[in-house]
Amino acid sequence: WALEFEEEAIMSGNTVEHVKDAAPIMGKYFDILCIRTFPSLKNKEDDYSELYIRQFIKYAGIPIVSLESATLHPLQSLTDIITMQEYMRGPAQAAGFAGRKPKVVLTWAPHVKPLPQCVANSFSQWVNAWGQADFVITHPEDYELAEQFTKGARIEYDQSAALKDADFVYVKNWSTFRDYGKIYTNDPEWMLTNEKLALTNQARVLHCLPVRRNVELSDEILDGANSLVTTQAGNRVWAAQAVLAAILRGE
Amino acid sequence: WALEFEEEAIMSGNTVEHVKDAAPIMGKYFDILCIRTFPSLKNKEDDYSELYIRQFIKYAGIPIVSLESATLHPLQSLTDIITMQEYMRGPAQAAGFAGRKPKVVLTWAPHVKPLPQCVANSFSQWVNAWGQADFVITHPEDYELAEQFTKGARIEYDQSAALKDADFVYVKNWSTFRDYGKIYTNDPEWMLTNEKLALTNQARVLHCLPVRRNVELSDEILDGANSLVTTQAGNRVWAAQAVLAAILRGE
Amino acid sequence: WALEFEEEAIMSGNTVEHVKDAAPIMGKYFDILCIRTFPSLKNKEDDYSELYIRQFIKYAGIPIVSLESATLHPLQSLTDIITMQEYMRGPAQAAGFAGRKPKVVLTWAPHVKPLPQCVANSFSQWVNAWGQADFVITHPEDYELAEQFTKGARIEYDQSAALKDADFVYVKNWSTFRDYGKIYTNDPEWMLTNEKLALTNQARVLHCLPVRRNVELSDEILDGANSLVTTQAGNRVWAAQAVLAAILRGE
Numbered sequence: 001w002a003l004e005f006e007e008e009a010i011m012s013g014n015t016v017e018h019v020k021d022a023a024p025i026m027g028k029y030f031d032i033l034c035i036r037t038f039p040s041l042k043n044k045e046d047d048y049s050e051l052y053i054r055q056f057i058k059y060a061g062i063p064i065v066s067l068e069s070a071t072l073h074p075l076q077s078l079t080d081i082i083t084m085q086e087y088m089r090g091p092a093q094a095a096g097f098a099g100r101k102p103k104v105v106l107t108w109a110p111h112v113k114p115l116p117q118c119v120a121n122s123f124s125q126w127v128n129a130w131g132q133a134d135f136v137i138t139h140p141e142d143y144e145l146a147e148q149f150t151k152g153a154r155i156e157y158d159q160s161a162a163l164k165d166a167d168f169v170y171v172k173n174w175s176t177f178r179d180y181g182k183i184y185t186n187d188p189e190w191m192l193t194n195e196k197l198a199l200t201n202q203a204r205v206l207h208c209l210p211v212r213r214n215v216e217l218s219d220e221i222l223d224g225a226n227s228l229v230t231t232q233a234g235n236r237v238w239a240a241q242a243v244l245a246a247i248l249r250g251e
Numbered sequence: 252w253a254l255e256f257e258e259e260a261i262m263s264g265n266t267v268e269h270v271k272d273a274a275p276i277m278g279k280y281f282d283i284l285c286i287r288t289f290p291s292l293k294n295k296e297d298d299y300s301e302l303y304i305r306q307f308i309k310y311a312g313i314p315i316v317s318l319e320s321a322t323l324h325p326l327q328s329l330t331d332i333i334t335m336q337e338y339m340r341g342p343a344q345a346a347g348f349a350g351r352k353p354k355v356v357l358t359w360a361p362h363v364k365p366l367p368q369c370v371a372n373s374f375s376q377w378v379n380a381w382g383q384a385d386f387v388i389t390h391p392e393d394y395e396l397a398e399q400f401t402k403g404a405r406i407e408y409d410q411s412a413a414l415k416d417a418d419f420v421y422v423k424n425w426s427t428f429r430d431y432g433k434i435y436t437n438d439p440e441w442m443l444t445n446e447k448l449a450l451t452n453q454a455r456v457l458h459c460l461p462v463r464r465n466v467e468l469s470d471e472i473l474d475g476a477n478s479l480v481t482t483q484a485g486n487r488v489w490a491a492q493a494v495l496a497a498i499l500r501g502e
Numbered sequence: 503w504a505l506e507f508e509e510e511a512i513m514s515g516n517t518v519e520h521v522k523d524a525a526p527i528m529g530k531y532f533d534i535l536c537i538r539t540f541p542s543l544k545n546k547e548d549d550y551s552e553l554y555i556r557q558f559i560k561y562a563g564i565p566i567v568s569l570e571s572a573t574l575h576p577l578q579s580l581t582d583i584i585t586m587q588e589y590m591r592g593p594a595q596a597a598g599f600a601g602r603k604p605k606v607v608l609t610w611a612p613h614v615k616p617l618p619q620c621v622a623n624s625f626s627q628w629v630n631a632w633g634q635a636d637f638v639i640t641h642p643e644d645y646e647l648a649e650q651f652t653k654g655a656r657i658e659y660d661q662s663a664a665l666k667d668a669d670f671v672y673v674k675n676w677s678t679f680r681d682y683g684k685i686y687t688n689d690p691e692w693m694l695t696n697e698k699l700a701l702t703n704q705a706r707v708l709h710c711l712p713v714r715r716n717v718e719l720s721d722e723i724l725d726g727a728n729s730l731v732t733t734q735a736g737n738r739v740w741a742a743q744a745v746l747a748a749i750l751r752g753e
Contacts, residue, residue, distance in 0.1 A: 010465040012363050017461035021473065021480065025460070028485030112514050209527070210519035214512040222523065229523065234530035261716040263614050268712035272724065272731065276711070279736035 005055050019052075023059035032063050032247055039070035039116050041181030047071055048146075063247045065240075071146075073118040076208050077126035079239040083232040084133075084168050087204055101134050102167035103201070107159060108139035109216040110186045111173035119208050120174045121149045128152040138162035140185050145177055159190060166200040171207045171217050193218045197226060204228045256306050270303075274310035283314050283498055290321035290367050292432030298322055299397075314498045316491075322397075324369040327459050328377035330490040334483040335384075335419050338455055352385050353418035354452070358410055359390035360467040361437040362424035370459050371425045372400045379403040389413035391436050396428055410441060417451040422458045422468050444469045448477060455479045507557050521554075525561035534565050534749055541572035541618050543683030549573055550648075565749045567742075573648075575620040578710050579628035581741040585734040586635075586670050589706055603636050604669035605703070609661055610641035611718040612688045613675035621710050622676045623651045630654040640664035642687050647679050661692060668702040673709045673719050695720045699728060706730045 003022055004015035011018065026033050035056055039047035047070040057064045066074055084104070088097040104127055106120060120137075124145060127135045135153040137145070144155065156162040163169065171192050176182040191214075197203060207229050211217050221227060254273055255266035262269065277284050286307055290298035298321040308315045317325055335355070339348040355378055357371060371388075375396060378386045386404040388396070395406065407413040414420065422443050427433040442465075448454060458480050462468050472478055505524055506517035513520065528535050537558055541549035549572040559566045568576055586606070590599040606629055608622060622639075626647060629637045637655040639647070646657065658664040665671065673694050678684040693716075699705060709731050713719050723729060 004464070008465070008470060011463040012466050016463070018464050020464075021460055021462060024481045025484040028481065029488065209523055211523060212513040212518070213506070213520050213522075214510070215514050219510060230526045230530065233527040237531065255715070259716070259721060262714040263717050267714070269715050271715075272711055272713060275732045276735040279732065280739065 005051055019055040020059050023056050024061055027059075027061035030062060032065060032244060033060050034065040034067050035069075036067035037069045039118070039181075041114050041116065041175060044177070044180040047180075065243060065247070068118060070116065071118050071121055072125070073122045073208075074126070075236070075240055075243065076119055077122040078243070079232060079235045080123055080170065080206060080208075081126055081130055082239055083206065083228055083235050084204075086231075086235070087168075087228060097167075101132055103165055104133040104135050104168045104170065105162050105166040105200075105203070106135075106137045106153075106170045106172065107162065107192065108143055108190060109171045109173045109192065110188060110190050111183075111212060111216055112186070114175035114181050114183050115173050117145055117174040117177055120145055120172050123170055123172070124149040124153055133168075136162045136166075139174075140187070140190065142178065142184055143174070143176055145174070160196065160199055163196055163199045163203070166203040169197075169200060169203045169205050171205060171211075173216055188215075191216065191218060192221050194220045194224065197221065202226065206232050209233050256302055270306040271310050274307050275312055278310075278312035281313060283316060283495060284311050285316040285318050286320075287318035288320045290369070290432075292365050292367065292426060295428075295431040298431075316494060316498070319369060321367065322369050322372055323376070324373045324459070325377070326487070326491055326494065327370055328373040329494070330483060330486045331374055331421065331457060331459075332377055332381055333490055334457065334479055334486050335455075337482075337486070338419075338479060348418075352383055354416055355384040355386050355419045355421065356413050356417040356451075356454075357386075357388045357404075357421045357423065358413065358443065359394055359441060360422045360424045360443065361439060361441050362434075362463060362467055363437070365426035365432050365434050366424050368396055368425040368428055371396055371423050374421055374423070375400040375404055384419075387413045387417075390425075391438070391441065393429065393435055394425070394427055396425070411447065411450055414447055414450045414454070417454040420448075420451060420454045420456050422456060422462075424467055439466075442467065442469060443472050445471045445475065448472065453477065457483050460484050507553055521557040522561050525558050526563055529561075529563035532564060534567060534746060535562050536567040536569050537571075538569035539571045541620070541683075543616050543618065543677060546679075546682040549682075567745060567749070570620060572618065573620050573623055574627075575624045575710070576628070577738070577742055577745065578621055579624040580745070581734060581737045582625055582672065582708060582710075583628055583632055584741055585708065585730055585737050586706075588733075588737070589670075589730060599669075603634055605667055606635040606637050606670045606672065607664050607668040607702075607705070608637075608639045608655075608672045608674065609664065609694065610645055610692060611673045611675045611694065612690060612692050613685075613714060613718055614688070616677035616683050616685050617675050619647055619676040619679055622647055622674050625672055625674070626651040626655055635670075638664045638668075641676075642689070642692065644680065644686055645676070645678055647676070662698065662701055665698055665701045665705070668705040671699075671702060671705045671707050673707060673713075675718055690717075693718065693720060694723050696722045696726065699723065704728065708734050711735050 002015045004011055004018040035053055037052040050070055053066060053069045066072060087093060088102060106123055127133050136156050137150055137153045138156045138159045141157050176184055205221055205227050207217060209229060213219055213222060253266045255262055255269040286304055288303040301321055304317060304320045317323060338344060339353060357374055378384050387407050388401055388404045389407045389410045392408050427435055456472055456478050458468060460480060464470055464473060504517045506513055506520040537555055539554040552572055555568060555571045568574060589595060590604060608625055629635050638658050639652055639655045640658045640661045643659050678686055707723055707729050709719060711731060715721055715724060
């Protein structure tokens with residue numbers, strides 16, 4: 001069911017319904033519409049224009065929630081912040097975090113396919129907006145994310161230096177942003193291991209899942225005591241419910 | 252999951268379950284079964300026999316609701332009548348419709364693919380059964396629908412003549428019925444525009460959706476004040492609920 | 503969405519998520535997880551190891567219900583026993599079954615494709631565990647099922663001899679177990695007909711469905727008064743609800 005998104009299209013091709021017709025009908029059927037869209041990873045301008053979700057916002061007439069769009073993944077990032085806060089407030093941890101900002105490191109990891117930047121973009125945007133972390137992003141050279149999201153974070157090409165004394169390590173692959181959608185390296189040296197974790201302040205490890213085991217993240221990390229990934233995935237439910245509840249309450 | 256519909260079939264081929272077994276099981280599971288089937292548009296006798304939905308009616312043992320069958324679409328037509336009635340009873344319109352029948356025009360429109368006749372068949376059948384309209388059907392020559400549905404309507408090959416003083420214009424493509432399932436023309440002159448709408452009595456425009464913009468219907472109509480298509484699509488919910496409620500009440 | 507089930511896999515291939523990550527997340531989302539898996543019918547050891555469902559049991563952290571696994575189908579068998587018991591307790595039948603065990607015959611039937619042994623395995627296991635039947639399994643030579651399930655039943659290669667005085671006939675195809683996953687015969691003589699039914703004690707006929715009519719079972723049986731297949735299919739709902747309720751009550 002291919003939707004048409006271009007204004008004034010003469011629809012004699014493969015698209016069967018225009019968002020200008022589909023969105024307002026869904027607006028009649030639902031109170032909130034949650035949408036997931038994906039980037040092409042071929043045309044940066046198109047992807048970063050967020051045409052698909054913007055057209056739904058324009059025409060649906062009801063609140064639109066992003067379940068992940070071409071370049072952002074806000075519900076994931078809300079979950080990520082909640083998961084870190086929840087951990088820091090735990091009875092065994094609260095004292096250690098009292099009176100100081102946690103060091104949060106977002107580290108690039110290898111992957112077999114070119115992936116969107118959306119999780120890394122949103123995580124950067126939200127940690128910066130949160131303002132409660134010493135925030136470092138580490139990745140191979142030429143893997144810089146869009147500055148509009150990372151501004152405020154320290155960029156570090158040396159992963160070991162970045163990991164030093166980290167309290168949280170967020171592991172995620174993304175494809176290149178500047179020379180858009182490419183894989184420049186799959187260097188396995190960038191995969192997080194227990195040896196690297198030893199550089200941190202007993203850091204907790206996050207990942208949005210699904211994860212390619214022993215490519216992005218080692219078994220020893222994922223199966224170890226420092227992994228928060230299952231807790232994090234479970235928190236997706238509460239984060240989404242909080243947003244839906246706030247919208248329904250009219251906040 | 253290909254169902255078998257033929258009696259006495261020896262099922263050594265591609266069909267994996269007979270409607271004689273599948274339908275009564277669904278009859279055990281549900282109180283009402285809603286079914287959608289499509290025509291082949293290749294064999295008129297087969298399509299108009301409505302074998303698929305008839306076999307479910309025969310074997311399910313519970314009420315069957317058509318969500319669109321090979322040749323009819325009654326829930327759409329109920330919605331269409333409701334939408335016109337609702338409009339006519341509106342505070343700004345009631346006086347203008349008092350004491351007279353509205354002129355309802357069903358007009359054929361171009362399309363890129365051969366489509367079923369079901370929406371046009373049912374609309375004709377229901378407007379005739381309603382009996383509260385001056386009903387005209389306009390289409391290119393040789394696009395006649397089955398008389399069993401259209402009998403009672405005036406057939407007019409000249410679209411402009413048909414549109415004159417219309418109160419409602421229902422726009423819909425269908426493939427040929429007599430020489431079955433063909434496209435004889437895609438003449439863009441048959442697409443409704445504001446210029447043609449000027450011939451009408453400020454007619455409201457209906458379409459069952461999805462619509463091929465600027466092929467079946469122009470942007471200017473769909474985005475204009477005379478379009479009822481979103482309201483009409485929204486009314487599908489209430490029409491279906493009314494039917495389900497009536498069945499559940501045992502009416 | 504191909505899951506990885508092997509421990510220590512380096513996931514640079516086609517699998518996108520490991521059961522070690524997927525199962526615990528579902529364990530966070532649900533109270534009970536119901537899973538259906540299928541055998542390859544190519545590697546007996548792999549299929550009978552039940553790797554897929556065992557990995558979910560190991561990692562989900564919540565009760566797992568089999569909706570059919572590679573080699574077993576317990577919810578079907580619970581339904582089958584319930585259906586026979588319900589029939590035996592019927593007002594017209596109770597006297598005839600008083601003080602004696604019913605004769606239950608599981609008969610192999612022809613099919614066009616190699617099918618799993620799971621329904622036959624579980625039915626054998628459950629009827630034996632039930633202990634309230636004179637239980638006979640009949641099939642062509644070399645179609646023996648795994649003894650761990652059939653032990654306690656009498657195996658009979660002569661279908662007519664097996665059917666004699668049967669109270670219930672369970673019809674089901676399965677592919678060979680010893681020389682794994684093969685079709686040795688499709689002999690139509692093994693299809694149950696009214697002529698064969700005359701050998702029984704007016705036996706009721708069961709089948710788990712879907713059934714290939716006039717290949718596995720004749721129309722005359724399925725459409726006749728002795729068929730319980732629709733009742734049996736309907737009982738699947740109550741059997742599943744009973745199991746879910748027992749788990750939720752913590753039994």
